[in-house]
Amino acid sequence: MKTLVRIVVSLILLVILIVAIDYRTIPSGDTAQPHFDTLIVLGYPANLDGTPSPEQRERVLEGVREYKTGIAPRLIMTGGAAHNQFTEAHVMAQFAEAQGVPASVILEEDQAQNTIQNIYYSAQIMHQHDWHSAEIVSSPSHLPRASLIMQTFNRVQPTLSFDWHTHPAPWPAEYSLGRKLAVYSGEAWYCLKLRIYGFPASKFLPS
Secondary structure, three states: OHHHHHHHHHHHHHHHHHHHHHHHOOOOEOOOOOOOOEEEEOOOOOOOOOOOOHHHHHHHHHHHHHHHHOOOOOEEEEOOOOOOOOOHHHHHHHHHHHOOOOHHHEEEEOOOOOHHHHHHHHHHHHHHHOOOEEEEEEOOOOHHHHHHHHHHHHHHOHHHOOEEEEEEOOOOOOOOHHHHHHHHHHHHHHHHHHHHHOOOOOOOOOO
8 A cells, every 4th residue: 555655646746746847847938038029928817806816916017127227118008807807907007007017018919818818919000010029928837838839820820920028027025936836837737738739720829
């Protein structure tokens, strides 16, 4: 019985190690350039009262910091009303303006219902303005999935492709270690499945 338990525990630890290595080895970009045409801040649902939720707040604040540092001269806030009645991009844009960012340098991508669509519609905006590079800002656990999307996007949407690099926002102070580990674990498993099976074909990521 003890031998069986050791075997099971060893297999579980091996699976966890494989998932962790896969997750940690996802590339964070296809360029090392220090400046970009725009920042893309990936969307996250607002609170039910329309105020920025903790992760949404931190993503915007990091985008604002990068803008003020001079990483890019403008921001694209992304996300439609995907999870409640509040359009994520608009809540984020208003919050960025409250941090001193001029409204004239903030664009709202307000159609997307998920991260794939965030990238697709942001790329359309970039194409319309002849912008060719972007720093993508999101929560630390979310960026590997965004990177997998970008790798696939640039391959299957060549007319909308752009140079990119990811940049993490801090975790909200409200989040416990347990919550962060749970989010990381879920994203790591999801990314492993994406690497094995790929993305389902759609107009956003055609096969």
